[in-house]
Amino acid sequence: MTSLPSVLGDLDPTSDRAVFRQIADQLREAIDRGRFKEGEKLPSEAELVEHYGVSRMTVRNSFSVLTGEGLVHAEHGKGVFVRPRPPVRRLASDRFARRHREQGKSAFIVEADAAGSHPQVDSLEVKEEKASQDISTRLGSVRRVLARRRRYLLDGKPVEFATSYLPLDIARGTQIAEPNPGPGGIYARLEELGHHLDHFEEEIRARMPSPVEVRTLQLASGVPVIHLIRTAYDTEKRAVEVCDTVMAADAYVLSYQLPAN
Amino acid sequence: MTSLPSVLGDLDPTSDRAVFRQIADQLREAIDRGRFKEGEKLPSEAELVEHYGVSRMTVRNSFSVLTGEGLVHAEHGKGVFVRPRPPVRRLASDRFARRHREQGKSAFIVEADAAGSHPQVDSLEVKEEKASQDISTRLGSVRRVLARRRRYLLDGKPVEFATSYLPLDIARGTQIAEPNPGPGGIYARLEELGHHLDHFEEEIRARMPSPVEVRTLQLASGVPVIHLIRTAYDTEKRAVEVCDTVMAADAYVLSYQLPAN
DNA sequence: CACGCATACTCGTATAGACGAGTGGGCAAG
DNA sequence: CTTGCCCACTCGTCTATACGAGTATGCGTG
Numbered sequence: 001m002t003s004l005p006s007v008l009g010d011l012d013p014t015s016d017r018a019v020f021r022q023i024a025d026q027l028r029e030a031i032d033r034g035r036f037k038e039g040e041k042l043p044s045e046a047e048l049v050e051h052y053g054v055s056r057m058t059v060r061n062s063f064s065v066l067t068g069e070g071l072v073h074a075e076h077g078k079g080v081f082v083r084p085r086p087p088v089r090r091l092a093s094d095r096f097a098r099r100h101r102e103q104g105k106s107a108f109i110v111e112a113d114a115a116g117s118h119p120q121v122d123s124l125e126v127k128e129e130k131a132s133q134d135i136s137t138r139l140g141s142v143r144r145v146l147a148r149r150r151r152y153l154l155d156g157k158p159v160e161f162a163t164s165y166l167p168l169d170i171a172r173g174t175q176i177a178e179p180n181p182g183p184g185g186i187y188a189r190l191e192e193l194g195h196h197l198d199h200f201e202e203e204i205r206a207r208m209p210s211p212v213e214v215r216t217l218q219l220a221s222g223v224p225v226i227h228l229i230r231t232a233y234d235t236e237k238r239a240v241e242v243c244d245t246v247m248a249a250d251a252y253v254l255s256y257q258l259p260a261n
Numbered sequence: 262m263t264s265l266p267s268v269l270g271d272l273d274p275t276s277d278r279a280v281f282r283q284i285a286d287q288l289r290e291a292i293d294r295g296r297f298k299e300g301e302k303l304p305s306e307a308e309l310v311e312h313y314g315v316s317r318m319t320v321r322n323s324f325s326v327l328t329g330e331g332l333v334h335a336e337h338g339k340g341v342f343v344r345p346r347p348p349v350r351r352l353a354s355d356r357f358a359r360r361h362r363e364q365g366k367s368a369f370i371v372e373a374d375a376a377g378s379h380p381q382v383d384s385l386e387v388k389e390e391k392a393s394q395d396i397s398t399r400l401g402s403v404r405r406v407l408a409r410r411r412r413y414l415l416d417g418k419p420v421e422f423a424t425s426y427l428p429l430d431i432a433r434g435t436q437i438a439e440p441n442p443g444p445g446g447i448y449a450r451l452e453e454l455g456h457h458l459d460h461f462e463e464e465i466r467a468r469m470p471s472p473v474e475v476r477t478l479q480l481a482s483g484v485p486v487i488h489l490i491r492t493a494y495d496t497e498k499r500a501v502e503v504c505d506t507v508m509a510a511d512a513y514v515l516s517y518q519l520p521a522n
Numbered sequence: 523c524a525c526g527c528a529t530a531c532t533c534g535t536a537t538a539g540a541c542g543a544g545t546g547g548g549c550a551a552g
Numbered sequence: 553c554t555t556g557c558c559c560a561c562t563c564g565t566c567t568a569t570a571c572g573a574g575t576a577t578g579c580g581t582g
Binding site: 305306307321324335336337338339340341 | 531532533534
């Protein structure tokens with residue numbers, strides 16, 4: 001019944017490459033060649049134990065290599081599967097341009113609808129709090145800030161967690177301090193309040209998620225996060241908002257246009 | 262002699278959280294609190310086995326969790342250490358602006374010198390080859406391209422691996438096809454050849470590295486890569502170069518300026 | 523003093539076994 | 553036929569043991 005040999009080959013006992021690495025290599029190659037497709041189940045631990053004649057821990061060790069690479073994921077009671085790639089969301093550099101801010105819906109909703117996905121925003125929290133050292137520096141030495149936290153989901157799967165920070169003297173008592181900031185989002189409100197936006201600055205990092213981020217974004221292991229910190233400046237060169245965003249890296253492509261001069 | 266208890270605490274046998282996770286949690290917290298500092302050695306496996314009264318595999322399992330998070334790394338024969346963060350290289354969005362292209366040295370060299378690091382560029386390969394599907398699409402359906410591959414190192418540590426692709430009708434027979442493209446790099450050459458640059462488009466992804474990338478960039482496990490694909494357009498709207506760059510994510514912060522309108 | 527080796531300590535790899543817990547299919551009872 | 557349970561199969565966790573290989577230290581020999 002086992003057609004594994006046709007896909008997987010044998011171990012090389014003369015190789016100094018560790019057995020679990022050889023197994024991982026063979027599985028990886030089989031996946032790369034499409035012998036196992038996205039979402040498909042790999043041979044079970046028991047089958048591989050039998051096929052290679054090694055102990056179960058050695059097979060599990062191979063799986064843990066592939067899991068760390070983000071290639072596969074295990075499901076308790078079911079098996080180990082080739083990790084499917086989620087639909088990717090493209091973030092264009094003009095996504096905050098004034099011309100996109102006309103209609104009522106947020107960019108996230110509009111975009112998702114267009115892509116045929118079901119968008120959702122939750123875990124709203126809006127409150128005043130002490131600014132962290134970093135946020136304080138970016139906003140120009142403010143002590144306390146208004147923090148707006150929200151999580152974005154596509155088809156029920158969380159993809160992004162964002163917090164906006166605004167100086168109290170700008171945001172307090174305005175619609176920005178309300179759970180729903182109204183059409184066009186807080187940038188529209190800022191402009192109505194006389195803070196004409198001049199430009200944004202975005203800082204991008206990538207790293208492995210903290211345990212909290214793994215939980216919040218329901219990340220499979222082997223999936224990094226993109227950490228984006230955007231600062232909005234008004235025409236007076238004042239930083240009027242800092243937005244701290246953590247995204248599931250496998251769900252995003254960021255895109256920027258740069259002038260050549 | 263062990264002062265571990267003062268740092269690490271005990272296990273909670275009533276908890277349904279797996280033992281190796283509890284141990285990982287305690288170590289992570291100790292690191293976060295600075296009880297173990299950057300580059301410092303954690304207790305050895307044997308010490309933790311003794312302290313917690315568990316088997317060695319359980320301790321190793323904890324370490325593998327932290328390793329996957331990029332928090333620690335093991336050195337054979339020495340111990341497990343808190344992973345030091347390398348000096349970060351900031352890439353500003355105007356790094357390819359014409360005004361930075363005047364002097365002879367490349368941006369990478371200038372920048373590194375300024376930061377007091379020792380820069381180095383190696384594994385140069387310049388050759389004509391068949392364009393991949395993706396590159397062909399980006400360059401506007403070309404069949405073959407000139408590929409320029411190089412690796413960038415800071416203080417001996419590789420941080421970035423980049424390949425530039427150019428259409429043959431532009432690059433063949435010019436200095437661009439030489440190992441050393443001359444002062445100002447290939448963008449200066451392109452402009453001299455009459456391809457006046459208009460703008461760049463950059464696409465950014467983050468993911469776990471492939472085994473090849475792990476080797477090329479000497480990546481510790483738990484370090485993702487930033488994958489940046491830049492396309493250069495001339496004033497005729499023609500794509501004249503595609504640069505595919507893979508960076509060690511822990512060594513980079515990308516920074517972009519976006520207009521608000 | 524300098525060199526080399528023995529040794530103890532480190533992590534790396536691998537085996538064998540045990541029990542637990544989630545999943546799904548088949549079978550038996552109603 | 554439907555319901556519910558049992559069982560087989562899956563991965564998760566943990567123990568105990570063994571040997572290998574890289575590193576550092578110190579001691580003894582030359």
